[in-house]
Amino acid sequence: MTLEVSDLHVGYATAAVLHGVDLTVGDGQSVALLGRNGMGKTTLVRSICGLRPPTVARGSIVFGGEDITRKAPFQISRVGIALVPQGRRVFGSLTTTENLTVVPRRRAASAGEPWTVERVFEFFPRLADRSKQMARSLSGGEQQMLAIGRALMTNPRLLIMDEPSEGLAPAILDIIQDRLAELRSSGLSILLAEQNVDLALDIAEHVVIIDDTGRSTWTGTAAQLRADTSPLEQYLGI
Numbered sequence: 420m421t422l423e424v425s426d427l428h429v430g431y432a433t434a435a436v437l438h439g440v441d442l443t444v445g446d447g448q449s450v451a452l453l454g455r456n457g458m459g460k461t462t463l464v465r466s467i468c469g470l471r472p473p474t475v476a477r478g479s480i481v482f483g484g485e486d487i488t489r490k491a492p493f494q495i496s497r498v499g500i501a502l503v504p505q506g507r508r509v510f511g512s513l514t515t516t517e518n519l520t521v522v523p524r525r526r527a528a529s530a531g532e533p534w535t536v537e538r539v540f541e542f543f544p545r546l547a548d549r550s551k552q553m554a555r556s557l558s559g560g561e562q563q564m565l566a567i568g569r570a571l572m573t574n575p576r577l578l579i580m581d582e583p584s585e586g587l588a589p590a591i592l593d594i595i596q597d598r599l600a601e602l603r604s605s606g607l608s609i610l611l612a613e614q615n616v617d618l619a620l621d622i623a624e625h626v627v628i629i630d631d632t633g634r635s636t637w638t639g640t641a642a643q644l645r646a647d648t649s650p651l652e653q654y655l656g657i
């Protein structure tokens with residue numbers, strides 16, 4: 420199922436932020452969304468997932484041929500799009516296991532077997548050791564694993580992640596990077612909004628850069644960016 424974002428204009432009551440974003444995540448593709456701080460990555464991710472604010476003013480979001488623009492979050496979840504939000508947002512007063520079982524689940528996973536608590540624990544053994552622990556007492560890295568596990572429990576076709584690397588120690592980042600690579604190899608579609616360019620280029624085959632005018636100004640492959648880093652210098656200042 421392909422995600423197609425076309426000419427998307429999105430804003431808040433106080434300001435328009437995105438002024439024409441085009442983005443495609445093909446079936447089984449992994450796409451990184453890059454852009455300087457505040458260029459609107461979270462705004463885009465939230466509008467795809469139906470979260471308000473912001474408000475979509477113009478343009479369309481289509482998933483698997485179905486127009487999902489302005490649909491409610493539960494409807495977006497039902498078509499098979501799951502979000503790992505910025506800042507993890509795990510349920511602090513629930514245990515690790517409860518965080519995984521509290522989500523509404525789609526019946527079938529597109530890529531392989533359905534996710535279960537046991538499968539998440541195999542995927543992130545650190546979570547298995549902390550199954551009865553309150554989520555608020557998990558480390559930041561463990562909370563990130565839990566946020567990813569919780570999203571996987573919905574059996575998504577497309578996994579959207581908003582800055583999963585934020586605030587993580589290098590050793591934990593290595594684990595997350597390895598697990599994301601595994602998910603990519605499994606054929607799950609991935610959209611990754613990231614500040615960490617190394618992680619983004621490692622995970623994603625395709626890259627979309629949002630510039631300071633709120634447009635998707637550069638689209639290409641990670642291999643292209645590795646061979647010629649000038650768009651990174653031009654649009655991200657690195």
Ligand SMILES: Nc1ncnc2c1ncn2[C@@H]1O[C@H](COP(=O)(O)OP(=O)(O)OP(=O)(O)O)[C@@H](O)[C@H]1O
Nearest residue numbers: 431433436454455456457458459460461462463472
């Ligand atoms: N609830 C809100 N109300 C008004 N403006 C907002 C709101 N949330 C974000 N913005 C503004 O929208 C712009 C884009 O923010 P957004 O969080 O989407 O950027 P980002 O690229 O994800 O940045 P970062 O990498 O720092 O998270 C910023 O100027 C921000 O101040």
